[in-house]
Amino acid sequence: MSGDITHRAAQWIAGGATLVAGSVLSDSAIEHYRGSFANKAMFLPLGASALSIVHDGNLAARGARTGAVGSWTSGTHAASVGVGAAGLGFHVYNIAKQPGGFSLGNFFYQAPIGAPAALVFAGALGAAAHALSSGASALGPVPLQSGRALAGFTALGLAGTAGEAALLHFRGAYHNPAMWLPVTIPPMAALALARTALTGRVHWVTTASLAATAALGLLGTAFHAYGVSRNMGGWKNWRQNLLAGPPVAAPPAFAGVAIAGLGALLLIRRFSRG
Template sequence: MAGSVLADSAMEHYRGSFDNRAMLLPIASSALAIAADSRLASGRVTGASPLTASIHAASIAVGAAGLGFHTYNVTRKAGGISWNNLFYRAPIGAPAALVTSGMLGVAAQALGSGASYLGPLPLLSGRALAGFTALGLAGASAEAALLHFRGAYHDSFMWLPVTLPPLSAAALARAAMTGRAGWITTATLAATAAVGLFGMAFHAYGVSRNMGGWKNWRQNILAGPPLPAPPSFTGLAIAGLGALMLIRRFARG
C-alpha cells in the first residue's frame, strides 16, 4: 500500500508541478513507511518501536489532511461537486490510501510486537482487521468506479475492479461479524490480489496506446491510466488474507 501511494502521489503531484509544498508530504511519509515496515518485516526490529509508530501516525495524519485538501480542490471550482470536477480535479479519495497504509502499519506493528502490546485492540482475533480491510476495499473500488466511469468502461476488463473487490469486501465483512472464514472469502481475496497485478499490466498497455508509446514515456505515464493505482487492491487483499489467517487461528484457540 505504501509503495502504491508513493509512486501514485509522486506522479500525480509532479503532474501538478508541486503547486503546493504540502504535496511533498505524502511522498515523504510513504517513503518513510516503506523503510520502517521493511525493517519490521525483516525481523531486525523486535518489540514496539516509537519511531515506527510515529511514522505510521504521520501517514494517517497526512492522508487525512490530504482528504481535506482534495475535497477543497474539488469544491472550490465552479460547479462544486459535479461530474466534471470529480473527474478532472484532484482525485477526492486518493489520500485515503495513505490513511489505510498507516492503519495497516499500526496493526502490523502491534501484531508483530506480541499480545502485551495490543492493549484493548481486538487484533488477535483478526475480526477488527478484517472489518477495516473490507472498508478499504470498498473505498478503493469506489474510486476505481469513478475513474473507469470517466473512461466510459470502453474495455470490459474495466468492470473487474468495480465488481470483484466489493464482493471480497462483503465476504470479508461477513467474516468480521461472524468470526468464520470460509473458502469463498479466501478465493475472492486471492482473485482481488490478482486483479491488482493484472490491472497494472492493463494500465501499462493503456500507456503504450498513447502517441509515441513507451518511447514517449515521460509524457504518456502522466497522460495514461495511473500505473501505481491497481496494486493497492493487491495490498488490501493481502491484508485481508492475513486477517483470515488470524480468524482461523483464533477460532482454533
C-alpha cells in the first residue's frame, strides 16, 4: 500500500520533471537558435533535457516497480544538473560582459538566468523520482520518503519560475491583464507548499493552488500562442514571431513544477494519514 503510494508519487514527480525538461528542451532549442548556436556548448542543454525526458517520461508512464537506479539514468540526471549549473554560470558571465552589465535591460534581453536553473531543477527532480521509485530512502543527504524536502524544493522551483515570469511580464508591461495570473497564483502555491513542507500538514489550499498552477501552465501556452499571433504578420510570420513573441514553450514549466509538487503531497499525506 505504502509502496504503491511511493511509486505513484515517483511517477508524478517524474512526470513533472519530464514537463520541465520538455519546456527546457523546446525553449532552449528556440532561444539558442536565436543565438545562432554561436557556441557549440549551446547544444548541450538540448541533449541533456532530451535524455531527461526519455528517462523520466519512461518512469512516469510505467506502472511497474523498478529495481536499483541504473548508472545510465543517474548519469543522465547528473548531466542535466551539471549542464544546467554550467549554463547558469555562463549566462551570468554573458550578462556581466554586456554593455550596462547587470542592468534590467540585460536581464530582459540577454541570456536568461531562469532557463538553465530549470534544467538543474529538472535533473534533480528526475533523480529524486527514480530514487523514490527504486525504494531508496534518500538521495544523497536529502531524505525523500517524508516528501517534505521534495515539497520544499518544488516550492523553491515554483518561486523561481514565478520570478522569471514576473521579470519577463514586466518587460511586456503587463499589457494584457492575464499576464498577472502567473505572478499571483504560483507564488500563492509556492507559499502554501513551503508551509506544508515545514509543518508536514496538507491543507486543501495547497492542493488547490498547485492544481490551479498546473492548469495555468497549460493555459499559458495557449495565451502565449495567442501572443505570437498578436505580432505583425501573426503565425504566417512564425520565423520571426516564434522568437519575438512570448515563448510558447515556457509556461508548461509551471505545470511541471506543480505536478511534482502534487507528487510530494502524495508522500506527505501518507504520513499525515498513518
